Amino acid sequence: MNNKLGIGIVGLGRRGMALLESCILPREDVYVVAVCDLYEDRIIRTAEILKEAGKPEAKGVHDYREILQMEEVEAIIITSSWEEHVEIACASMYAGKYTAIEVGGAYSIDQCWQLVHTYEQTKTECMFLENCCFGREELLLLSMVRHNVFGELVHCQGGYLHDLREQIAYGKENRHYRLRNYIGRNCENYPTHELGPIANILDINRGNRMLTLVSVASKAAGMREYLQREKGVSYKEKDSYFAQGDIVTTVIQCARGETICLTLDTTLPRPYSRGLQVHGTKGMYMESNRSVFLDEKDNKFDLEWNKKWNNLEEYFAEYEHPVWRKYLDEGIRGGHDGMDWLTLAAFFKAAKERKPVPIDIYDAASWMSISCLSEESIAKGGMPVFIPDFTNGKWLVRTPWNVEG
């Protein structure tokens, strides 16, 4: 296909379709060779979409292993349910395909080591598609940190703060994997949207590492009340048991002494936020009111803090990340405020050039491990849990993260 990258997509739920339509079909340098899903209707719908877009027909299969055997497929994008990510990713690496995994948390530490071992045995690149690492504000903050605006970093916060009650409540109807996870597990089940950018800011796996965590969960009250309200009298009380606490607070200690506080808040009413905070010896940033507060600048004035709200805007001129400077010039594309486009573009670029991916297996393993480690800590009443060094010492020599402009 004239130097185009042939790809396979495994998982055609909402996320897979969103990436296909917003970040893959518009590209001329990649084409879809094959798609896979357990549900036939999704495969049929995907064929229709490809046809409508004037794209070549793709093979539709129910078993992802069929795709892995196709030589024309050079790269695999895994947008399946959380539970299948690791198995498929490892199989894909063994098959020698450039591999991209959508985000989620791990179910066991063993799973994280499987990813690492498979990569180390195969040397096949596997990228963790943490789109928030490519967020405009997240990259602005990274740029400000690299310019020492905040001084020595001391503490970061973030959260997955997203009211998902409707998606969870109708999990049977819409075949969404969150429902069963919320019924069965109690943990920081989705840490990477906030942790990924924070890890980059704090040089995690690149000069620093996460050492221990403690995790504490609140009671589970949000879903029960929501279900009883939305599903009315026909709703069965016995279906209202959820293991997942409404709010989970996790505190991570890093090797260099920084702390990271993560919040999961997905089953109570609230506006969407990733709750980013960066605290250093020279200043701080807080997403909830988008304010930057700098020593010797902002504290020289006896202003009300609300006069500073939204002043992050003032910092784009000087500190906009080169990736976003270029992207804004060229025009933002794709979903999630343009982050998805940059993320997949970085993956396709690496795959075409046979180069390392920017968010690699060590990031994937360590970030994903927070889910099962938090589950352990919560189950033990908040006990501190040791976070394995998935790099086996390589974090001491790896250089700080950045992406190309």
Place this chain on the structure above:
Amino acid sequence: MNNKLGIGIVGLGRRGMALLESCILPREDVYVVAVCDLYEDRIIRTAEILKEAGKPEAKGVHDYREILQMEEVEAIIITSSWEEHVEIACASMYAGKYTAIEVGGAYSIDQCWQLVHTYEQTKTECMFLENCCFGREELLLLSMVRHNVFGELVHCQGGYLHDLREQIAYGKENRHYRLRNYIGRNCENYPTHELGPIANILDINRGNRMLTLVSVASKAAGMREYLQREKGVSYKEKDSYFAQGDIVTTVIQCARGETICLTLDTTLPRPYSRGLQVHGTKGMYMESNRSVFLDEKDNKFDLEWNKKWNNLEEYFAEYEHPVWRKYLDEGIRGGHDGMDWLTLAAFFKAAKERKPVPIDIYDAASWMSISCLSEESIAKGGMPVFIPDFTNGKWLVRTPWNVEG
């Protein structure tokens, strides 16, 4: 003195003088019988202030026990350094004086039990002067909670978020007790400004109780950098060791399943805040942008969250606490946005009427205990620590907190 309440003040530092000038001298129903401080210059200064205000002369002593022996003294206000609060409060209760303690954290669990045992033996009332329990916004939130605006409560957050670097750095020059505490201790050293109002909201010691906590401290970088900048070349490197981490995160689990997340952030640049958040099944409040977000009201609109910032203002009309409704009518007085006045007024009222104080020994003991328990948890790498039931079961029968309008 014609039914006036005779009081003694122990501790004439900045806090004692502030209360004297803003909340005691303006009152006609109390008069100062005696004052105590270790430093003679403070006693002399206090005598001058009393004279300038046209008030009767007060006896000035260096040993608080002299004041406790004076029959004319009916009530004692303890505004000494943190380390002396409990000893003086217990001696005051044994002397049968209505006792008020300024806020701070405990150094040991034994200290907390001393307070409880002394009260239970003497039945002398002792009030914990947590002025933030009388804050206008804190009481508004309490009122909204009582009106079920937020539904079933699930999680609260708060912090003592106050850049104290200057006060700490010049602790030798200004004889402030924070310096030695920050050098020697690493803990949530000042939890009650945020925890008091949250405890009232969550019925702690009154139908609910705090069960366990975990506490994690960041590195200590803020004071060292500040001292080196402010004190220049003459500054000795050996004086830059601080045990106290810059940011301490503490997560408390409650008997009814709620979680409370506390943050201490006092040695890095930042604007002042108490960081209050209240999360329930029907909505939430966040102090950092002063927004209320309610289910079926605010999430029906696809508004940007910043359109909701500062909308707390809309709720005062309906939910202003009766205490503040009356106070605003009469005119706000005293320091700290008027909270100090209400706090001392509540103490004086109880003392004059020989009635129970509104923030009692069980509140004092349990709230203060967070400091030494967090020190233990941090020292053990974030281990969960059990919080004693200082009421010995009375929390199951005590009724929810409120103050009179």
